[in-house]
Amino acid sequence: xxxxxxxxxxxxxxxxxxxxxxxxxxxxxxxxxxxxxxxxxxxxxxxxxxxxxxxxxxxxxxxxxxxxxxxxxxxxxxxxxxxxxxxxxxxxxxxxxxxxxxxxxxxxxxxxxxxxxxxxxxxxxxxxxxxxxxxxxxxxxxxxxxxxxxxxxxxxxxxxxxxxxxxxxxxxxxxxxxxxxxxxxxxxxxxxxxxxxxxxxxxxxxxxxxx
Amino acid sequence: xxxxxxxxxxxxxxxxxxxxxxxxxxxxxxxxxxxxxxxxxxxxxxxxxxxxxxxxxxxxxxxxxxxxxxxxxxxxxxxxxxxxxxxxxxxxxxxxxxxxxxxxxxxxxxxxxxxxxxxxxxxxxxxxxxxxxxxxxxxxxxxxxxxxxxxxxxxxxxxxxxxxxxxxxxxxxxxxxxxxxxxxxxxxxxxxxxxxxxxxxxxxxxxxxxx
Ligand SMILES: [Zn+2]
Numbered sequence: 001x002x003x004x005x006x007x008x009x010x011x012x013x014x015x016x017x018x019x020x021x022x023x024x025x026x027x028x029x030x031x032x033x034x035x036x037x038x039x040x041x042x043x044x045x046x047x048x049x050x051x052x053x054x055x056x057x058x059x060x061x062x063x064x065x066x067x068x069x070x071x072x073x074x075x076x077x078x079x080x081x082x083x084x085x086x087x088x089x090x091x092x093x094x095x096x097x098x099x100x101x102x103x104x105x106x107x108x109x110x111x112x113x114x115x116x117x118x119x120x121x122x123x124x125x126x127x128x129x130x131x132x133x134x135x136x137x138x139x140x141x142x143x144x145x146x147x148x149x150x151x152x153x154x155x156x157x158x159x160x161x162x163x164x165x166x167x168x169x170x171x172x173x174x175x176x177x178x179x180x181x182x183x184x185x186x187x188x189x190x191x192x193x194x195x196x197x198x199x200x201x202x203x204x205x206x207x208x209x210x211x
Numbered sequence: 212x213x214x215x216x217x218x219x220x221x222x223x224x225x226x227x228x229x230x231x232x233x234x235x236x237x238x239x240x241x242x243x244x245x246x247x248x249x250x251x252x253x254x255x256x257x258x259x260x261x262x263x264x265x266x267x268x269x270x271x272x273x274x275x276x277x278x279x280x281x282x283x284x285x286x287x288x289x290x291x292x293x294x295x296x297x298x299x300x301x302x303x304x305x306x307x308x309x310x311x312x313x314x315x316x317x318x319x320x321x322x323x324x325x326x327x328x329x330x331x332x333x334x335x336x337x338x339x340x341x342x343x344x345x346x347x348x349x350x351x352x353x354x355x356x357x358x359x360x361x362x363x364x365x366x367x368x369x370x371x372x373x374x375x376x377x378x379x380x381x382x383x384x385x386x387x388x389x390x391x392x393x394x395x396x397x398x399x400x401x402x403x404x405x406x407x408x409x410x411x412x413x414x415x416x417x418x419x420x421x422x
Pocket of ligand 1: 004006007008032036037038039040
């Protein structure tokens with residue numbers, strides 16, 4: 001267990017507990033919780049609230065056959081859903097999102113690479129690879145962007161982010177994250193919108209790289 | 212409803228602990244857990260069908276009432292209830308009473324099931340904690356979790372009707388704040404502050420429990 005300094009915002013843990021969150025963010029939250037005992041406990045508190053609500057819910061009669069049906073299936077063979085374990089630097093939920101495949105890196109220039117895991121109208125989920133000392137071009141956000149560090153570390157105007165740390169970027173954060181010295185920084189980034197880059201060329205590349 | 216309690220059999224295996232200057236056996240304190248926890252442990256440890264039958268009678272009607280509130284039909288809700296109760300039986304080994312109350316554990320299974328039904332990919336969930344070898348049940352810790360659940364239920368019962376509805380909606384549905392607002396005809400700002408007020412109150416209760 002690493003010393004995580006920057007955690008998932010509590011509102012997002014609640015949204016994860018209740019399922020009110022896009023699959024992109026849900027993967028990042030699940031990956032962070034796999035690395036962070038503090039957020040695992042905080043999620044447990046939200047689930048306890050959900051459980052208490054279930055406990056005090058007014059019971060509604062179930063049809064008489066339901067119990068018989070359930071009991072008739074207790075001994076039936078079933079195929080458990082596949083469980084995805086951590087693979088190298090990637091926690092289980094990321095391995096699951098990548099369907100057990102290795103990332104296929106595409107160059108973005110300046111040594112920066114990315115692998116888009118998923119992309120739809122709800123946003124995107126991708127891996128970023130940034131060589132030590134390299135800065136990611138300044139960019140703002142149309143919506144919310146969460147970045148989880150998986151290897152190495154990066155720094156920007158707001159602080160330093162190491163393995164397990166999550167940076168939360170919103171409309172107000174225009175930043176220049178720079179990978180620190182050491183191994184290349186590999187991050188998982190989830191957004192609910194496209195990124196907008198300040199420089200002209202990256203903006204032109206945006207449709208091509210889907211960022 | 213009165214909360215009937217049973218003696219916890221695991222207490223017999225506990226080693227003496229220091230209490231003040233004298234040493235007392237935990238068994239002298241006769242810790243009690245809720246019958247739901249007792250049933251769940253019997254299912255987990257001895258595949259006890261009578262205990263599972265009790266769990267079913269307690270949780271199935273509450274689950275149905277809970278799920279119907281998300282706008283699902285009675286028939287569909289029963290399908291989900293069936294899946295959830297089967298999962299409770301099949302995955303009982305994953306129930307850890309030191310970390311979660313039965314209701315919280317079942318809440319989380321129900322949310323996962325409902326979300327999986329709506330999406331084509333399985334919901335990403337955090338890696339399971341690796342079980343520590345020869346981990347003995349800690350009766351006092353299990354009891355503490357149980358008592359916390361009781362206090363949480365009490366806290367919910369003290370909420371105003373508006374706060375109760377707002378919290379239920381936050382922990383139940385595939386509902387964004389905007390959708391909640393559309394449904395109830397209450398302005399967004401009001402809903403948000405209601406949820407916040409309700410949660411602040413719950414948090415205070417929780418804080419009191421943990422300090
Ligand atoms: Zn955390």
